[in-house]
């Protein structure tokens with residue numbers, strides 16, 4: 001990897017999957033990284049420290065700790081924690097807003113926010129509308145900002161092995177086209193933008209690496225594993241929460257909203273499609289408890 005001359009890049013959510021991928025990509029570029037963590041003693045935080053990442057303890061409800069942690073950085077990447085109910089949606093908005101305010105207070109030169117596909121407008125999906133609210137807050141802050149709108153992660157799409165056959169079940173009709181991106185590529189694109197080695201036209205990139213129906217997703221895993229594979233469309237009622245039902249209703253209409261793989265590859269040329277992602281992970285099927 002090329003060596004960059006860069007100031008420190010701050011990362012919120014560093015011990016999670018997206019933040020972890022951002023840090024992997026930043027360290028590949030030998031960039032100095034500061035992780036904003038709530039527990040510097042956790043195993044995950046300590047594993048980052050062992051790789052040369054600076055740890056700074058923060059509390060998302062303590063504005064002073066956030067702005068102190070962002071002092072002097074060249075860029076700041078943040079995501080917001082998963083929300084599974086309306087209280088958590090409020091918390092998500094509070095955290096995202098507080099992070100933007102802290103970046104504004106110390107005039108961070110460039111903020112990169114990992115939002116979600118569809119958050120350019122209110123869609124009625126509470127944990128996507130929360131990200132729309134944060135995007136708007138960021139836009140109004142006047143900070144230089146790049147927004148990544150991630151489609152669903154390839155990491156959550158794997159079928160299960162049942163009686164010698166791969167079976168993928170999702171609450172999506174067979175003909176619905178699902179857009180997707182690997183977490184690795186979220187990290188690579190976020191790092192490229194944070195390091196200014198690439199720009200997002202208009203300050204936004206809709207992150208997509210592939211677009212496939214459920215049967216096509218199952219077939220991609222089957223082709224790699226050399227196993228028969230099938231897709232089973234489930235009813236929305238299998239989902240435990242109203243939030244997820246609203247989200248999958250939105251996913252079923254995803255194909256109506258355009259994305260541009262070439263624009264993503266202009267930032268990260270090696271952005272993976274699903275078949276490439278499956279190969280790169282050396283994916284091994286796991287058995288469904290019910291099918292074992």
Ligand SMILES: NC(=O)c1ccc[n+]([C@@H]2O[C@H](COP(=O)([O-])OP(=O)(O)OC[C@H]3O[C@@H](n4cnc5c(N)ncnc54)[C@H](OP(=O)(O)O)[C@@H]3O)[C@@H](O)[C@H]2O)c1
Pocket residue numbers: 012013014015016017018019037038039042044059060079080081082083095115116117127150151152153156
């Ligand atoms: N799954 C998908 O397909 C998909 C697609 C697009 C967008 N998204 C969005 O991605 C987000 C989740 O990202 P992820 O998967 O990277 O999350 P994750 O792996 O669950 O990690 C969450 C991170 O946030 C940190 N965190 C949580 N609450 C915190 C707080 N109060 N103060 C400080 N740090 C806190 C956690 O730190 P600790 O280690 O201390 O817990 C951890 O580092 C969600 O907003 C989701 O809507 C998901």
